[in-house]
Amino acid sequence: MKSTTLEKFTENGHDAPLRAVHPGLRHADRLLGLLASVPAAFLLLAEIVLLFSSVVMRYLFHAPLVWGDELAGILFLWLSMTGAAAALHRSAHMRMTAVVSRSGARWSTFWDTVSLLASLLFLSLVMVPTWHHVNQQFDLQTPALEISDVWRVAGILYGMVCMFLMCIVRMLALGWKQATLGIALVAAIVTALTFSGPVLAPLGNTNLTIFFVGVVGFTVLSGMPIAFSFGLATFSYLSLCTSVPMEIVVGRMDEGMSQLLLLAVPMFVFLGLLIEMTGMARTMIGFLASLVGHRRGGLSYVLVGAMYLVSGISGSKAADMAAVAPVLFPEMTKRGEKKGELVALLSATGAQTETVPPSIVLLTIGSVTGVSISALFTGGLLPGLVLAFTLCSVVWWRARKTSPSAGRAPRAQVMKALVVALPAMALPLVIRVAVTEGIATATEVSTVGIVYSVVVGCLLYRQFDWKRVGPMLVESATLSGAILLIIGTATAMAWSLTQSGFSHTLAQFMAGLPGKSIGFMAMSIVLFIVLGSVLEGIPAIVLFGPLMFPIARELGIPDVQYAMVVILSMGLGLFSPPFGVGYYGACAVSKINPNEGIRPIAGYMLALLIGIVIVASIPWISTGFLETR
Template identity: 60%
Template sequence: MSLSSAHDPHAPPANPFSARASRIDLRLGAVVEAIAAAIVLVEIVILFAGVVSRYALHAPLVWSDELASIFFLWLSMLGAVVALRRGEHMRMTALVSKVGPQTRGLLEALAITAALAFLVLGMAPAYEYADEESFIVTPALEISNAWRAAAIPVGVGLMALFAVLRLLRLCSLRQIAITAAATAAVIGAFWLGQPLFATLGKLNLVVFFLIVVAATVFAGVPIAFCFALATFGYLALTTHTPMVVMVGRMDEGMSHLIMLAVPLFIFLGALIEMTGMAKAMIQFLASLLGHVRGGLSYVLIGAMYLVSGISGSKIADMAAIAPVLFPEMKKRGAKPGDLVALLSATGAQTETIPPSIVLITIGSVTGVSIAALFTGGMLPALVLGLCLCTVVWWRYRKEDLSGVTRYSKSQIGRFFVIALPAIALPFVIRAAVVEGVATATEVSTIGVVYSVLAGLLVYRQFDWRRLKPMLIETASLSGAIMFIVGCATAMAWGLTQSGFSTDLAQWMADIPGGAYGFLAISILAFVVLGCVLEGIPAIVLFGPLLFPIAVQAGVHPVHYAMVVIFAMGIGLFAPPIGVGYYGACAISKVDPTEGMKYIWGYMAALLVGLVLVAAIPWISIGFLK
């Protein structure tokens, strides 16, 4: 649920400043949206030009990745601005939706003022960070890195401005005064509590990363800002770390080039729908499996298995699949909450399918053979997929199929021929990566060009008027996702600096029970860690510490890698903390609350699959030479 959804657009102005704030918001918002949409287009052009020049012309553009990285940080920040203006940052509304209208109005205002508090506190460090980066010259373009880093203070400043405008547009002066005073009082109380925090030691981790995060999440504050407030508070009040370091970690999380696949695959998903490719594909799949109970849910699991690992990002994989399948599944009566729950679960299920970036990272930091990891990753993902299929079968065993048409073989064949260009797309994308035509980041642009040509020449369906709204939607959704990732990266760094990782590794090494005892505690630890750490930071942090201990305990490193990745994946996609779950909700445009009652069955299935993978090493290492 977005912030705006709680307000009636036809209601009288909330306060005397509402009309003026709305006019400013409309004009300035249109400018920011146009720039963000243009950057999405620019990124596609830059990356596709890089592919063509390197593969077709054999004259690589040495500056293409660098320029793409510069624009990507601007896209992440301006997209986050658009998302805040539209109320599209993901948030938990389970509590907010159950209280009375008066309390709900206060909580809605609190969500904005809490976000504004972080933006105000972070403004000075953001500008300081950009100033420090101005002394660095980029290697290829040979320009000041301030051109890239300036995106952060500009984005923070614009978000703060739109947060103020949003308060004035949607909230009464009384609500603004109460929530602003409450936010200031809480910040003041924490500031005065510094002497107490100095005596707590590691208990500060519980205070900030458990209590503060949980309290703000359930109060309805956008998830990214919950992570940001907790991290800022921990670093500012319990350490001597300059806040500019936190901004640097956010930058690192938001501008990792592999994550550029996220907005490009989001746009690709929208393009597939607009060009008629999705309709053709769904028509074929529905004719093939539509008469089977839960048929399209099986298609979703299989589709994620096929495309997973192409982009290097689970969010990007989901963005490529959800827009294609969800509309038809909803038409057939599937609940949006069940769809987003299954999508999240498939994100965790497919973490080990090559060419997974997490597998490559494990090989890089631990010395385990990447080829062995690729070989070992396929069957464990299949085991977890079968466990998910069991839940789908149980939930849809009584589905009413009386209104579903059963097609003849000739009709299915005709639908297949029509859908063939669309069905070929995942294979074209995967082949481009495997054959070295494009990197995992660039490959989505091949999909975009392929879809444009298919829409214009094959399906004769291409609405030019929809391009701008699609680009703006892509920027907003990407910004919301990337801002969560950036804030989660900063929080992960804060945990690292506390010494938590070294303490955890030592504690796990002392657990009795041999190989299975170590695997059991590893599952527990990595499920919890997966809630707050993306896979790559977690592996870089804990891989070098724990893999040698696993070998000493008698666990094959490939087997251990599969167990660790799945455990982290389950944590990453498990609410209420898991970042991946909110990414799936953002892509699906479903309120996180709706998926809550459905997801636990799928998570239980994943845990059963994980226990099977952990208990039977052959599943992971049976095909190794």
């Protein structure tokens, strides 16, 4: 079975060896964890305060903080790298463990060691180029604050050093013999690679297959974090097969992680956790249940609608499922729904709502392709509804012969539930209006939602637990760091593929498909379903989005429509067993055995595929609201 996307340390996790070794190693590991997670939490809190202050100063006092974005950018790179280090300490980096988990306990330990060695190898290769990149920024000054840019890029070095030391500590925890052997093996591989350049150079573009298929495939299947896998393949290829200075690659990583638009990722992750903690999600679900819960399959319709509404607030699929499943599943089980059916529908709704703003995937695809975030937010609403309709069709078909398991709620009860839910249901509208009216940018608007949620949670719902804020900040920074490091290494890999001429070859192949735009769209659906299941969504989009969108434009396909098709196809792969990691995330959240959902999910996945074909065939579904603005 594949692990969930947010793979935490468990008793059998990667920190298990630390409990049986010298206390000094345990203390060192704990200290390194604090050196990553504590700054990450404070940095995220500082970003929230800074961005909301910028909104207030600009909109209310007409005195914008001219240095605000610059300071936010400096803190953001530090947040990304400390979050990535915290993710490594918590084993929360995105990994594919489908093969490793089926190899048995003994082989699983072996593959964990291989993954640790490969991660250590990547960090060893990147350390010196990172130092050179930092040194190159000494003479550059920021325009507003007029300080050296080294204050910003030093965050990359800090994060890399923390992760390198974490890997060393974990290597030592395996035992001195294994640690010595492992470190010697890494040194031997580095030496061998150094002298293999003359052998690889004459192979030309065959090296692309060796490194970007062979190395990436092996390391990903061995359970290595995907971000490190991309980085290892990129550094190995460029250092051995080209004359490109490695600090340029670190520069591409810096460029990928430093786009201020991506600051919305940790903000919306934190907002998702916040609405769950304040009970806002529970009130919306309660209203929907009172409205249609009496119908055949009524709570299944509620599940589809609730995921749509919550996605419009949190932007994080993990947060969406964690907010909805614990509220609905106990009552659905009481009404006779099978557990497999529940987890199957939850997974399907995860894929269905990938285009509902403010989805993290929308923010990512906008940042790497240059498509307007505002246009993506507008264009993503109707495709999600189309897929919701196809899912509800399956729910209706499966429930048509069952009897209603609950009576109709009295009108007074429905109205009371509506009144209670209105402040929570207004949050998506608040976020939308803040962007469209120019009150806040796509990066800042999440802080408006955060402040709104804090006020509503404290004053109206009275369910605000201040003790949970710290852990929520750490969790948000951890998930975001894992995502942003993938974006950084995938940006470097995409740049490498472009420099090699691969992108030109791909463009020629895709443009020459039969049927022109129809053939290209069909191939894109298949490609991103496969990539979504193997690489997960964000890595696939960051790696192939910049290559595919220019081809789509040449064939006359609107950017927003193509973005919707790509995102939904990726979501279908991400939430489809046996490889889709999102499916196992849904199983973990709902505490249901993955085997129970395999059969019922097939119908939902087929319904989603039909919905994707409809969105791909009718551009108006994605662009109609844009044309009327």
